[in-house]
Every structure is written in structure tokens, then in C-alpha cells.
Ligand SMILES: Nc1ncnc2c1ncn2[C@@H]1O[C@H](COP(=O)(O)OP(=O)(O)O)[C@@H](O)[C@H]1O
């Protein structure tokens with residue numbers, strides 16, 4: 001099956017979500033719709049508080065939308081039970097966070113192997129797989145270290161290795177460079193681009209950094225709970241000036 005025939009990695013239709021107490025429900029997402037093609041690298045930009053993390057949570061099935069649908073690889077999440085959604089997330093999505101979310105009392109190798117251990121898979125083959133990922137991302141010599149012994153860039157490389165260890169087809173990254181220096185952040189973006197190009201994984205990135213956005217195939221903008229669908233930038237090699245211009249046009 002060619003990539004053009006494959007079901008979209010993510011398809012979001014008519015998504016609405018509200019937060020706050022019942023008496024003061026505030027809309028965060030209003031009629032959001034987009035598709036992430038299999039093997040595509042899509043970047044979502046929006047001002048702080050615009051609902052980007054909420055959107056990623058809904059896509060990962062960590063929360064349920066008030067209305068609308070989320071499909072992963074052509075399978076709609078909303079029709080599934082809670083345990084089925086958990087399995088769909090475990091097997092379908094690797095998640096990378098701004099603050100890494102590594103477990104402090106586990107070594108690098110234990111952290112990366114955790115998703116496999118949770119599946120009941122922990123043996124020499126799994127260990128070799130984790131080591132290969134760590135080697136590939138330039139932290140193969142840190143397997144016995146604990147997270148607090150690593151730099152921010154190293155922690156994020158480890159967390160990307162963890163997110164890929166279970167061979168999930170979709171990588172969701174919520175501001176993965178937000179806590180890194182410019183240089184470490186650029187290195188992380190190169191890793192994400194490579195994961196998309198070489199492994200054919202689909203990548204969904206949220207960032208505030210225009211330079212990060214230039215690594216994506218496509219950039220869309222989330223403003224006041226709406227995807228500003230008139231503003232969409234497509235690569236390859238999205239110029240940083242066009243990202244700045246789009247943000248300025250949107251008043252972000
Ligand atoms: N559980 C919650 N209860 C109340 N407000 C929330 C909750 N989650 C998010 N919000 C609010 O919804 C808005 C969007 O949050 P979020 O998705 O985290 O934004 P972003 O990640 O784009 O900065 C923010 O105004 C935030 O304060």
C-alpha cells in the first residue's frame with residue numbers, strides 16, 4: 001500500500017472541548033478539524049493557553065471531547081471503551097513532553113525499556129532494541145545514568161528513545177524544545193525530522209518556536225480554539241520568515 005492510500009495517522013473532525021466547572025464551561029477547542037497523513041510531520045503553533053496540549057490529549061485519548069471525532073490510523077477512538085483507548089494509545093502513540101517526564105528513580109535504560117516492560121516484554125532482544133535507539137540518538141553511553149545526571153538535551157533524547165521503543169507509528173511531541181537551549185533544541189528537531197524521514201513515523205509537534213516549525217512538512221495555527229485554516233504553510237524547507245509573518249498576521 002503506498003503512503004497515499006494509507007489511512008491518515010490522525011483525523012480530527014468537528015472537535016469541541018470545554019473546561020472549567022459546569023456552571024462556567026469555557027470553550028477551549030471549537031470545531032477543530034485536520035488530518036495528519038501517514039508519514040507526515042505536522043506542526044501546530046498557537047499562543048500559550050490556546051488549547052494545543054488539550055488537543056494533543058484528546059488525540060491521545062487521555063481525555064474525551066465534548067463533540068467530534070478523533071481517528072488514529074482510520075480507527076475512531078470515541079467508539080472504544082476506556083481500556084481499548086489505553087491499548088490504542090500504548091500501541092499507537094509515543095509521547096514526548098516539554099519536561100521529559102522521565103522517572104527519576106529509574107536508569108536511562110530502565111526508562112526507555114519501561115513501555116516494553118509494561119507489555120511484558122523485557123529480555124535481551126528488548127534491551128538490544130533500547131540500546132540501539134539510545135546509540136542512534138547519541139546517548140548510548142548513558143544507559144546506567146539517572147535522569148538528574150543528564151543535560152536537558154540528553155534527557156529529551158532519552159525520552160524520544162522511550163517514545164519509540166514500542167515501535168508506535170505516531171509520535172506526539174508537546175513543546176519538546178521548550179525547556180532546552182537553542183542549540184540543544186535544534187538537535188532534537190533534527191532527531192525528530194530523521195525519525196519521520198528514515199522510519200516513516202508520523203510526527204505531530206506543538207511548538208512556540210518558529211525555527212522548530214521550519215522542520216515540519218506543514219504548519220497550522222490554533223488561535224482562540226479554532227484552527228486558522230486559511231493559514232497553512234507547506235514545506236519542504238518552510239522559510240522561517242513565512243512562519244514569523246503568519247504569526248504576525250494572526251497577532252500572536
Ligand atoms: N482541566 C482544566 N481545567 C480548567 N482549565 C483548563 C484545564 N485544562 C486546560 N485549561 C485551560 O484551557 C486552556 C488551554 O489549555 P492548554 O491546552 O494547556 O493550552 P496550551 O497547551 O496551548 O498552552 C487554558 O486557558 C487553560 O488554562
Ligand SMILES: [Mg+2]
Pocket residue numbers: 052053054174
Ligand atoms: Mg501546552
